[in-house]
Amino acid sequence: MKKKHAEPENIIYFRQSSKKKPSNSNVRYRDVPSEKEKNLQVLFNVISDEILLVDLQGKCIAANKAFAKSIGRPAEELAGKSVFDLLTVDVAKTRMYYIGKASNSGKQVCFEDECRGLQFFHTIYPIFDRSGNVKRLAICSQSLGQRKYLEERLKMAYDELTVELREKTVQLFEANAALKALLKHREEEISEGEERVLLNVRELILPCIDRLRESNLSSQQESCLSLLEFNIREIVSSFSIKLSSQYLGLTHAEMHVANLIREGKSTKQIMEFCGISKATVDTYRYKIRTKLGLKNTKANLRSYLLSMK
Numbered sequence: 001m002k003k004k005h006a007e008p009e010n011i012i013y014f015r016q017s018s019k020k021k022p023s024n025s026n027v028r029y030r031d032v033p034s035e036k037e038k039n040l041q042v043l044f045n046v047i048s049d050e051i052l053l054v055d056l057q058g059k060c061i062a063a064n065k066a067f068a069k070s071i072g073r074p075a076e077e078l079a080g081k082s083v084f085d086l087l088t089v090d091v092a093k094t095r096m097y098y099i100g101k102a103s104n105s106g107k108q109v110c111f112e113d114e115c116r117g118l119q120f121f122h123t124i125y126p127i128f129d130r131s132g133n134v135k136r137l138a139i140c141s142q143s144l145g146q147r148k149y150l151e152e153r154l155k156m157a158y159d160e161l162t163v164e165l166r167e168k169t170v171q172l173f174e175a176n177a178a179l180k181a182l183l184k185h186r187e188e189e190i191s192e193g194e195e196r197v198l199l200n201v202r203e204l205i206l207p208c209i210d211r212l213r214e215s216n217l218s219s220q221q222e223s224c225l226s227l228l229e230f231n232i233r234e235i236v237s238s239f240s241i242k243l244s245s246q247y248l249g250l251t252h253a254e255m256h257v258a259n260l261i262r263e264g265k266s267t268k269q270i271m272e273f274c275g276i277s278k279a280t281v282d283t284y285r286y287k288i289r290t291k292l293g294l295k296n297t298k299a300n301l302r303s304y305l306l307s308m309k
Contacts, residue, residue, distance in 0.1 A: 050120075050141040053127075056103050058083050058096065061136060070116070091115050095122075102126050103134050112144070119144040201236045206263065226273070233259060250291060257284040262305040 044051065050067035054060055060078045068075040071086050084092040094113050102109040102124040109124045122141045129135040209229050217225065233256070250258065260270045267281050274281075289295050294304060 050139075052083060052139040052141070054083055054099070054137050054139065056099075056134065056137070058099060067141070087115065098122070098124060099137060099139075102137055106134050198236050201232060202263070205232060230273070250288065254284055254288055254291075257281065258288050258305055261285070261288075261302050264302065 044062070045065045047064060048066055050070055051064045052060065052067050053062040060081050060083055063075050063078045065075060068078060073086075078086075084096060087095065091113060094111075098109050098111050103126065106126050106128070108126070110122065112119060112121050114120070120141045121144055122139060125138040125140070126134045127136040127138060206229070209225060209232075212225055213222070236259075257270060257274070260273065265273065267278060270276075270281050271278055285301065286295075289301055292301075292304060294301065
């Protein structure tokens with residue numbers, strides 16, 4: 001089966017000139033390796049998995065130190081030897097089948113077997129020449145014992161991270177709940193403070209203003225007292241009618257009139273205090289009752305306003 005892939009460079013072996021080089025057309029030799037080749041050789045040998053490069057007949061082209069160590073031979077002695085000669089008959093037969101399968105299909109093949117009393121997981125990678133034909137096979141073998149150990153370590157790390165994430169999530173929810181409780185408590189404190197201010201104004205300040213108004217005041221004094229009362233009521237009006245303005249849509253003028261009604265002021269007093277006509281006061285009363293849902297009812301407006309917090 002043809003695959004359009006470029007052919008990789010041959011693995012280069014470095015042997016002493018005094019040793020006989022096996023005749024293998026797939027292997028090139030050089031006495032002095034380049035820096036790049038040294039780096040590739042280091043990477044090839046530091047991998048803990050057993051790696052083997054073979055031709056289509058199963059002859060060894062290259063092997064890393066892990067593979068050489070597993071069979072007890074130097075890597076230099078393996079070049080040109082059939083890997084099937086290094087295995088038992090049953091193991092060689094199994095691996096020969098999968099090597100042939102990868103060679104014929106041109107696809108990656110994975111399988112497991114047992115060798116030297118150990119379970120292995122193998123992956124065979126086809127390598128193509130410039131014509132797109134399978135030329136060599138790279139075999140990577142990993143001990144399932146080591147793989148299982150790595151998987152357990154990975155699972156352990158994953159479990160630890162999961163537990164830590166769960167703890168952090170719980171802490172975040174607790175902190176969020178505590179913050180909400182703190183904000184709610186703060187809002188309640190502010191609301192209570194506003195109510196205390198409003199109560200003090202109603203019980204302590206406004207009665208004094210009413211008593212002062214009943215005394216003999218000059219025109220200038222009356223004006224100053226009215227201005228004082230107006231400003232005080234303006235300050236506390238946002239406290240006294242805050243809830244109704246938020247949910248019922250009362251305007252600022254309607255809130256002011258509603259506050260005066262709540263204080264028990266008569267229509268005449270509201271007219272004098274706000275400087276408006278009786279018809280305007282009646283209009284405000286009508287709008288307030290409508291927005292409070294008291295239209296066409298006999299409910300007392302002042303009593304209703306006093307029942308609101």
